[in-house]
Amino acid sequence: MPPSNTHDVVKHIDCDIDDKNITETKVNKNLEPINVCINHMTNNPENFEIQLTGCKTVGQYAHIETLQVLLAKHEAIQCVFNAMQQFPDKDELHKTASASILQMASSSEANCEMICKCDGISILINTLRRYCDNINVTRTILTIFGYISATEELCFDMIQHCVHSEVMGAMSRHSQDAHVVKQCCFILGNLVITEDTAKQIMLVGGVHTIISVMYKFHDNHTILENGCRALGSFAAFDNSCLDVAQAGGTKTVLSVLEQTKDDVTVQECALWALACLTSMGDTCEELVELDGVDTLLTSIERYGEEETIQEYGVRIICNLAVLDTTSAYMSCNRVLHILIDQLTQYPENLGILDHALSALSHTLLTIENQRLLLNKDGVRKVVEAMATFPEHNGVQEHGCRILGNMGVYEVLRKETEASGASRAVISAMLSLQMSTEIQEYGCMALMNLTADVQVNKIQVMKNGGVSALLTCIRNFENDTCMLLGALKALGNIISLEGVCHDVLDDNGLRTIITVSNRNIDSIEIQTFCSMILCGLSALTDLPFEMTESIDDTLLRILGECCNNADICLYFCQTMENIITTENGYRIFIKDDRLPVILQCMSKFIYHADIQQAGCKIIAILAMGDVDKVIIQNGGIDCISTALELHPTEHRLHVLALMVLASLAPIVKGDKVDEVHRIVIMAMGRFMENHEIQSYGCTAICRLQLNGDDMEVDNILSSVRHALRRHSSQGDVLKSAGSLLRRMSEAGHAEGVDGVLGSALPNLPDFFWRTVKQTKPNKLC
Structure with missing residues (x-):
């Protein structure tokens, strides 16, 4: 809505009317009753003196609120208009009658309605045309039109009578008269309430004329105020906005902002015009090209306590922020400070909150900006705004988007959630379940906030996140994008x-x-x-x-x-x-799921996590009664291939050797050599991993020994390394001791003695009992 204009008309009725009796608002003590005046005028329609006197008198009833006057005002006004029609060529009567009607119009909207019902607009237009060169009559009638145009319902009557055309003509004829110009700008701004009217006025050069007089009277703040209001009225329509800008409207309004910094009323109207103009992308880009951003922000900062200025200012910021080509100019600390201050200072103003949140949702993209929002307690202000207007789609949508963006950077997620982010998002999703945008941004916010932050996941769960996400999935079962967002968020927790x-x-x-x-x-x-x-x-x-x-x-x-x-x-x-x-x-x-598992391991042999999961399953099965099935289905081959292709995955090797240790007693034929090779290879790769060393020794101990010298040497070498590195690990000592004992019993006592007599740490007694050999006298 444009700035309030009722006070402006009252302020601008200084019409330079000569007759003091007409402009005098005090009631004459000897004033005859209104019914007497009406009777005189009605009964003597052709008597000029009686009609002239009656016209003078009627104006004095304008501010009288007695029941008698209120009931008779309509008839009195009609008498004045009848007189004007009866004596079309009498200059004095038309001047007096117009002044009397002005007094009526200035006193109340009800009087303005009566003027219209008496066909007063047509009569005033005829007078304006007949006395077009009379500056006083012109000023008076334009001021009457100004009062009438201040009531939107009456503007339609004025448009039907083409008042805008008459106003344009008057402004053209009296372009040097400041009073006429300011009233014409004011009326045009009020009359442009339909797109057709805007087009009609623009076709005859209305916008160019307004801009021209604004430059001509650049020191007249009232003309600048009314001119900005008029330009804003034209620009409020999408189909005429660019035409206003191309005529120089953006540059003109910026100029007004720059030169009237101390006039709050003019600033208000200029910002409203700029808010209308920047509804189009081309005009936003023009504002930036004209270096208007600083002028705009200066005005908003100067009048931080003026709510209307803040409301128009944030609309402009929002218009610039949502456009890709100008958004970067709004992604600065200065703008963020303004927006956060607006959230703080006007928590109940829906217009300011809606646009401020929208602007933030498009500009709060860098980690620096987001840190600033957190440091100024801005996230909490966003959450509070969402709580204040829980049913407002715009506030909830923008709020969800902001909180979702705040979850992009992991270092800020916990602090963002501490301000109540997920609670606000979930509340929005549950309150406005069928809003596509809120559900979309809500899912995004929950997904971002819960990524890799355990405490946030717990908080989302406590706040009812599961219910919100499942409801979203059910309500948007045919929307693939929505389903994906909800499933991803649910997958995170x-x-x-x-x-x-x-x-x-x-x-x-x-x-x-x-x-x-x-x-x-x-x-x-x-x-x-x-x-x-x-x-x-x-x-x-x-x-x-x-x-x-x-x-x-x-x-x-x-x-x-x-x-x-x-x-x-x-x-x-x-x-x-x-x-x-x-x-x-x-x-x-x-x-029979084992073959499926082994098939997965074979198909995705390069995927370490799949190999690890497969080995875990095989390890569990190997401890049961299906160990032979594992071997028959090629389990050992899968394990062998997995270890070869993932030589650095130590967890995979641990699981693989655990499996082989379980399967070893039933491994036969050429698989014995294969298992030996796998185990020795794993123990060599991960000498520092005690689990691998322990499972490795256990697996070899349970396997058949073929007596090959190289194989025996490799085994003994692996055991020696394991004992040297893990002398404090009981599981390694136990499994290594059992293996050495078995090898000794299998005819490899000399090799075992060589290991035990080598430079080993001081090993505990239970190890020697396991090996069943006396501890050597000399150990390093």
């Missing part, structure tokens, strides 16, 4: 046991499976569904039916996306989770 329980309690398992079934062509959706199902599988108390549903769904997804490594990993990790439970183990064995 599914590692929490509490989140898993919340999902199951809200029937979330069925929801996720349904999403997967309906989006079989989207690999991304299948991936994140797999991640969530994998997370749920970590619950040890899952009912059999749920475990089975997770298993069936993941197997289907794996079959449809067999070349996707992430999906394969989630399948393997799920099997790793469920195989440790009674229900899961039953399903794994019954449905």
Whole structure:
């Protein structure tokens, strides 16, 4: 809305009317009753003197509020207009009558309505045309039109009578008269309430004329004020905004801002005009090119206590901020200080909050800007604004976007969440469930805030994040982008046991499976569904039916996306989770999942995490009664290949040797040599890892020995290194001692003595008991 203008009309009724009796607002003590005046005028329509006197008298009733006067005002005004029509050529009567109507118009909107109902606009237009060269009559009638135009409902009557055309003509004829110019600008600004009117005025050069007189009367603040209001009215329409700018409107308004820094009223109107102009991208770019940013910000900073100026100023900042080509000029500390101050100073002003949050959501992109927002407690102000207007889509949307951006940098996530970020986002998502933008930015915010920050994940869970995300998934089941955002956010927190329980309690398992079934062509959706199902599988108390549903769904997804490594990993990790439970183990064995695991390991041989998950599963199975099945399905070959391709993955080697230690007693034929080779190789690569050394010694101890001298030398060398490096590790000493004893019993006592007699640390007694040999007298 344009700046308030009622006071402006009252201020500008100084019309230089000569007759003091007409402009006098005090009531004449000898004033006859209004009904007497009306009767005189009605009964003597052709008597000029009576009509002239009546016209003078009627104006004096303007400010009288008695019931008698109020009931008769309409008739009195009609009498004045009748007189003007009866004596069209009498200059004195028209001057007097116009002044009387002006007094009526200035006293109330109701009187302005009566003037219009009496067909006064047409009569005043005729007078204006007839006495176009009479400056006093022209001023008076324009001032009347000014009062009438201040009431929006009456503007439509004025437009129908083409008052704007008459105003343009008057301004053209009296372009040197400041009073006429200021009233014309004021009226035009009020009359441009429809796009058609704007076009009509612009076609006859209205905007150019207004700009011209603003430069001509650059010292007249009232003309500048009304001119800015008029330019803003034209620019308020999308189809005419650029035309105003191209006519020089942007430059003119900036000039007014620059030269009237101490006039708050002019500044207010200029900023409103600029707010209308910058609704178009081209005008935003022009403002920047004209170096207008500093002028704009200076005005906003100067009048920090003026709420209206702040409201118009933040609209301009917002217009510049949302445009890609000008956004960078708003991404500075100066603008951020202004926006944060507005959030602080005007927490109840929806217009300011909405635009300030919108501007922040587009400019708060660098870590420096975000630190400033945090340091000035700006995040908390954003959260408070969202709490103040919980049902306002704009505030909630912009707030979610800001809080989402604040989660981009990991170092700021915890502090952002401490200000109540996720609580505000979740509240917005649950309150405005069908708003696409709020759900989209809400999911993004939760996803960013919870990335790699455990405390934030817990807080999102406590604030009801699971419910918000599942509701979003259900409401936007056909929106792929929305589903992805919600699934990603849920995937970030599914590692929490509490989140898993919340999902199951809200029937979330069925929801996720349904999403997967309906989006079989989207690999991304299948991936994140797999991640969530994998997370749920970590619950040890899952009912059999749920475990089975997770298993069936993941197997289907794996079959449809067999070349996707992430999906394969989630399948393997799920099997790793469920195989440790009674229900899961039953399903794994019954449905023969081992070949699937080994196939995954073979297909994604370069994926260390898949190899590690596969080895864990094999290790668990190897400790059971299905060890032969592992060997028959090529388990040892998978392990061998995995270790060769991932020589630096120590956890993978630990798991592999754990498996081989379990399988060793039943390894036969050429696989014996293969296992020997794998174990010796692993022990050589990770000499400092006591787990690998321990499992390695155990595996070799349980394998058949073929008596090959090179093999024996390699084994003894590996044991020697293990004893030297891990003399304080009981598991290594125990397994190494058992291996040495077995080798000694197998006919390699000389080699064993060589190891024991070498430069070893002081080993504990239990080691020697394990080897069943007396401790040597001399040790290094």
